[in-house]
Every structure is written in C-alpha cells, then in structure tokens.
Amino acid sequence: MARHARPWFAVALALAAGFASAEERANYFNDPFLQLTSGIASCPVPEGPLITETQRREQAHGRIERGTSCFQAGRCRLPNAYLYDKEIIPRVKKAVDFAANFADTSVWAEGQRRWVWLKGCVRSQEQSDALERLVRSIDDVENVINQLTIVPTP
Secondary structure: OHHHHHHHHHHHHHHHHHHHHOOOEEOOOOOOEEEOOOOOOOOOOOOOOOEEHHHHHHHHHHHHHHHHHHHHOOOOOOOOHHHHHHHHHHHHHHHHHHHOOOOOOEEEEEEEOOEEEEEEEEOOHHHHHHHHHHHHOOOOOOEEEEEEEEOOOO
16 A cells, blocks of 8 residues: 555655745835836736745845945945835836837836846847937946847837
8 A cells, every 4th residue: 555655645745846836926125127118019028026035035135235335335325226226217217208219119127226127028129229228328227237129020
C-alpha cells in the first residue's frame, strides 16, 4: 500500500510547491505606474511594479540605501530619491499630452527613485527616441529606461 501512496504524495508536494510559488503580487512600495497614451489597441498592458511579499522584504534595505544616498551625496533636495516619483510621473503625462505627437502610441510610465521606465508600444524608432528624449528633459528625471516595442502602422 505504501508503494501506491508515493505517486499521490509527489503530486501533493508539487501542488503545494505551486501554491507557494503563486504568492500574491502587489505594488508594495506604491511606485507610480500611469498610462500615458492609448492609441494602439493591440498593445498589451505591461506589468506594473508588482512584486511578492518575499521580494518586498528582499528589496526594502536596498531601496532605503539607494533612496537616501542621493540626498547624502547632495544630488537630491528631498531626503529620499523615491519621494520624487509621485511628482515626476504626472509631469511625464503632462509633457506627453502637450507634445501631441504621441496620440498613435500606447505607453505607460513607471517611476522609481527618479528613474522612469517607458513601457508599451510606439509606431517607429523615431517616435521611441523622441519620447525618451522628452522624458529625459523633465526636471528631476535622473534616467530613462526605454522598454518600448515598435508596432508599425498596419
């Protein structure tokens, strides 16, 4: 009888491991994630700043250290670089809206410690480059990570 229980035990262990790895993900650090444009219906919504509780614990110390080192080095006027993000991302949206030449894109912006991740879809490399330059020019933006995908006009 014990020989017949082994396969079921292995299945139960595999299921338990699957449930453990399916840990709930959330935006634990409240990093801003905002849709800037919505002109390409086929563009998949990129994943925002979702992490597991385990990842949150692993990242907490590094985020504190990176956030305050900016202020300590005299590169930030606020005591933590992450404090800028809630101001920067709405300014990115405003700049993109004002530029008015990105209506045929679907772009999201995510902010962490004065860095802006551009995610989503644009129609050309030129449009991607222009969007990156625009965001780099915004006050308090330290870096731009361009993760845009080119989806040519059909």
